Amino acid sequence: MNETTAPSVVNQNTSLILEIPDPVLRFKNTSIWYGANEAVKSVSMGIKNHAITAIIGPSGCGKSTLLRSINRMNDLIPDCHVTGNIYYHDNDIYDKNLDPVLLRRHIGMVFQKPNPFAKSIYQNIAWGAKINGYKGNLDQLVEESLRQAALWDEVKDKLHKSAFALSGGQQQRLCIARAIALKPDILLLDEPTSALDPISTAKIESLLEELKKFFTIIIVTHNMQQAGRISDYTAFMLTGDLVEYNETKKIFFNPTDERTESYISGRFG
Amino acid sequence: MTRQHLAQELDSIRSQVLSMSLLIVENLRKARECVINSDPSLISEIKRTDLEIDALQLSIEDSVTMLIATQQPAARDLREMVALIKILDNLERIGDYAVHFAKASKILAEDPFPRPLDRLIRMSQTCETMLDEAIKAYLNQNESLAVASAEKDDVIDRDHKAFLNEILSLMVDNPARAGQAFKLIQTSTYLERLGDHVTNITEAIVFIITGEHKELNA
Amino acid sequence: MKQTNAVDPKLCKRIHPVNRTIETILAATGIITIGVTIAIVFILGEESIIFFKHVSLRQFFTTFEWQPHIEKFGIWPLLNATITTSLFGMLVALPIGFFTAVFLAEYASNTIKRKIKPVLEILAGIPTVVFGYFALNFITPFLQLVFGKAVSVYNTASAGIAIGILLVPLVASLIEEALSAVPRHLREAAYAVGATKLEVTLGIVVPSALSGIIATILLALSRAFGETMIVAIAAGAGPAFTLNPFKSAETMTGHMARIAGGDLPYDSIDYQSLFAIALFLFFITFFLNLLGRSISKRYMEHYE
Numbered sequence: 069m070n071e072t073t074a075p076s077v078v079n080q081n082t083s084l085i086l087e088i089p090d091p092v093l094r095f096k097n098t099s100i101w102y103g104a105n106e107a108v109k110s111v112s113m114g115i116k117n118h119a120i121t122a123i124i125g126p127s128g129c130g131k132s133t134l135l136r137s138i139n140r141m142n143d144l145i146p147d148c149h150v151t152g153n154i155y156y157h158d159n160d161i162y163d164k165n166l167d168p169v170l171l172r173r174h175i176g177m178v179f180q181k182p183n184p185f186a187k188s189i190y191q192n193i194a195w196g197a198k199i200n201g202y203k204g205n206l207d208q209l210v211e212e213s214l215r216q217a218a219l220w221d222e223v224k225d226k227l228h229k230s231a232f233a234l235s236g237g238q239q240q241r242l243c244i245a246r247a248i249a250l251k252p253d254i255l256l257l258d259e260p261t262s263a264l265d266p267i268s269t270a271k272i273e274s275l276l277e278e279l280k281k282f283f284t285i286i287i288v289t290h291n292m293q294q295a296g297r298i299s300d301y302t303a304f305m306l307t308g309d310l311v312e313y314n315e316t317k318k319i320f321f322n323p324t325d326e327r328t329e330s331y332i333s334g335r336f337g
Numbered sequence: 338m339t340r341q342h343l344a345q346e347l348d349s350i351r352s353q354v355l356s357m358s359l360l361i362v363e364n365l366r367k368a369r370e371c372v373i374n375s376d377p378s379l380i381s382e383i384k385r386t387d388l389e390i391d392a393l394q395l396s397i398e399d400s401v402t403m404l405i406a407t408q409q410p411a412a413r414d415l416r417e418m419v420a421l422i423k424i425l426d427n428l429e430r431i432g433d434y435a436v437h438f439a440k441a442s443k444i445l446a447e448d449p450f451p452r453p454l455d456r457l458i459r460m461s462q463t464c465e466t467m468l469d470e471a472i473k474a475y476l477n478q479n480e481s482l483a484v485a486s487a488e489k490d491d492v493i494d495r496d497h498k499a500f501l502n503e504i505l506s507l508m509v510d511n512p513a514r515a516g517q518a519f520k521l522i523q524t525s526t527y528l529e530r531l532g533d534h535v536t537n538i539t540e541a542i543v544f545i546i547t548g549e550h551k552e553l554n555a
Numbered sequence: 556m557k558q559t560n561a562v563d564p565k566l567c568k569r570i571h572p573v574n575r576t577i578e579t580i581l582a583a584t585g586i587i588t589i590g591v592t593i594a595i596v597f598i599l600g601e602e603s604i605i606f607f608k609h610v611s612l613r614q615f616f617t618t619f620e621w622q623p624h625i626e627k628f629g630i631w632p633l634l635n636a637t638i639t640t641s642l643f644g645m646l647v648a649l650p651i652g653f654f655t656a657v658f659l660a661e662y663a664s665n666t667i668k669r670k671i672k673p674v675l676e677i678l679a680g681i682p683t684v685v686f687g688y689f690a691l692n693f694i695t696p697f698l699q700l701v702f703g704k705a706v707s708v709y710n711t712a713s714a715g716i717a718i719g720i721l722l723v724p725l726v727a728s729l730i731e732e733a734l735s736a737v738p739r740h741l742r743e744a745a746y747a748v749g750a751t752k753l754e755v756t757l758g759i760v761v762p763s764a765l766s767g768i769i770a771t772i773l774l775a776l777s778r779a780f781g782e783t784m785i786v787a788i789a790a791g792a793g794p795a796f797t798l799n800p801f802k803s804a805e806t807m808t809g810h811m812a813r814i815a816g817g818d819l820p821y822d823s824i825d826y827q828s829l830f831a832i833a834l835f836l837f838f839i840t841f842f843l844n845l846l847g848r849s850i851s852k853r854y855m856e857h858y859e
């Protein structure tokens with residue numbers, strides 16, 4: 069390991085947590101609490117720009133909680149609070165002067181269940197742009213976003229039909245299109261394919277591989293094979309702890325921690 | 338296009354396999370030059386390249402293993418990755434035999450051999466052609482080319498036998514040369530083995546393409 | 556299904572006497588409900604048919620005078636009063652109910668919710684007769700204070716406003732339910748594209764709850780149409796066709812309550828006219844309910 073540069077991420081166990089030089093996002097002793105329950109325990113890690121970072125771990129280990137802290141979605145949960153810091157570039161996301169509404173324009177999110185608005189396909193994308201004061205050509209933005217989400221050809225003839233008429237996989241790609249229409253920096257995805265069939269899943273996976281050229285992607289998945297297939301970096305969490313964080317190849321080929329090993333090899337428990 | 342990552346990685350692995358085999362072919366060619374000229378001066382260069390070949394084997398093998406670990410290959414992809422491990426193993430052995438072949442030039446340099454070594458030379462040429470064809474068969478997923486490559490092993494075997502007979506008769510005539518003759522027999526055996534390893538590779542290629550284990554040169 | 560000779564006893568159909576009994580009781584209650592409805596329609600229809608033998612549908616629907624003693628049976632004065640009171644009711648109930656609902660569903664903290672909800676429940680529990688006297692003794696004087704002598708002691712505006720107050724708890728709680736039923740993931744989706752709370756509420760939550768809101772409006776409307784006690788007390792006695800809401804006018808229900816309270820001979824035309832009005836009212840509310848239902852159904856799958 070490189071000992072000469074000062075570590076940007078402070079962690080007791082440097083061999084388990086990979087250091088990311090010049091990260092776009094950085095957790096520093098981030099703990100997340102639901103009331104008195106510490107769902108995420110002092111996580112420190114950096115996120116690489118223009119790469120796909122996967123967060124894996126058994127159900128309930130705090131993956132979603134960690135992800136939702138990044139765009140301050142946890143603010144919506146009354147007794148949830150964060151200690152430690154999360155830096156987006158040099159901004160502390162939880163600084164009291166930071167507006168979460170503006171933050172979310174830079175950090176988009178796609179959810180587990182496809183959740184298009186009760187609007188037309190077109191409006192699903194245009195609405196976000198409009199409320200964000202988009203001044204350009206909306207038609208163009210809609211087309212561009214749908215193309216980027218590999219959905220344009222399937223929906224171009226029914227843009228003004230309800231988004232609910234689409235299949236689950238199409239709805240999820242619409243949600244991705246909706247998120248990327250805002251041209252965010254970071255795209256957060258919380259188990260985006262867990263409600264989808266294998267073909268739709270494969271489509272979304274290849275879409276994400278395309279999109280990493282434009283965005284930094286963080287994906288939570290309880291499907292570790294998916295993490296293996298598409299991610300460049302993998303973080304393994306267990307009961308709120310970040311156990312190991314490294315290049316996906318390393319995690320899947322030769323993990324350092326025994327717990328990672330047994331989880332990756334499906335021998336958990 | 339789905340599974341781009343898998344496709345890209347496989348492409349990159351294939352091109353690495355190609356570079357590895359090109360290095361081997363190059364070594365074989367250099368080794369032949371050494372033998373023809375009874376000049377061992379290229380041996381150190383050949384050995385250096387062989388180290389490179391060995392390193393390549395390991396790194397490609399790791400890439401394949403990582404691909405298996407992360408991509409859950411199935412069907413043809415899976416066969417290719419499993420077969421690749423075998424192919425790499427055989428390629429590595431072929432590389433070693435090329436080095437051994439080159440070492441024959443040392444014996445010849447110490448004491449020039451009184452008879453022409455045409456058969457031995459030709460064997461090495463056939464080996465080279467076989468390997469070249471096998472790799473082309475792999476890259477193009479061409480079964481008939483793989484089979485054609487494997488068939489040339491017969492030519493090698495015939496040359497090997499004929500060469501042995503030549504050497505044996507020489508030894509009978511000239512027992513003082515027994516030591517040198519023995520080394521040359523060994524060299525010929527290396528080339529014969531080399532052909533067998535190429536045959537193994539072609540079998541692995543046929544396995545990738547058809548999913549069947551076929552004995553290509555019994 | 557065909558009878559086969561040998562079913563393994565482990566798989567053989569069983570007889571559940573308890574289940575059977577309960578199923579029968581359930582079916583019976585369902586049939587009773589339907590039976591009662593049919594009976595009501597039947598009785599209304601029977602008397603109405605006799606009425607319409609004497610009075611043409613044309614007269615009923617196109618004339619503007621309702622004077623049973625001189626055999627004038629034009630529904631418009633009554634219908635107009637009903638529409639006026641209902642309209643005032645809606646003007647009061649919808650905005651107040653809607654904003655209360657939005658506040659409760661989207662903005663109020665749990666502690667505030669816990670304080671407001673019981674107040675609404677108390678309001679909903681007040682007998683309508685109290686609202687009637689509230690209209691007469693409070694709203695009307697207040698209207699007179701503001702608008703002067705133009706406001707009669709009995710008037711449709713005052714009754715309508717009282718109906719509106721009566722309906723606020725209903726409208727508020729139904730709309731609140733509709734808003735709360737909008738799944739959290741839709742709100743989250745809106746927040747995730749950088750929407751403010753107001754944008755989420757008005758741009759996403761309310762449109763998503765539209766079916767429930769429309770159904771609520773229609774339900775409130777049919778309740779306003781059918782409200783009797785308030786109008787009987789505060790709107791005035793005596794049919795009058797007037798577009799002035801400060802004048803006294805009798806609604807359909809008010810008229811029925813007053814006339815039925817008197818001593819009418821059973822087979823008089825006056826008596827039968829009540830059934831005709833009732834049947835008409837029944838159709839109106841029935842139609843509103845149907846409309847409400849079909850609208851909710853149309854938007855129903857929109858959450859998923």
Ligand SMILES: Nc1ncnc2c1ncn2[C@@H]1O[C@H](COP(=O)(O)OP(=O)(O)O)[C@@H](O)[C@H]1O
Nearest residue numbers: 102107125126127128129130131132133134145
């Ligand atoms: N809204 C919430 N209120 C209270 N506890 C919660 C809430 N959401 C999650 N938790 C708790 O936090 C822990 C982590 O949950 P979560 O982040 O959803 O896990 P994961 O996404 O890895 O399955 C769990 O123990 C869960 O019970």
Ligand SMILES: [Mg+2]
Nearest residue numbers: 131132133258
């Ligand atoms: Mg989760």
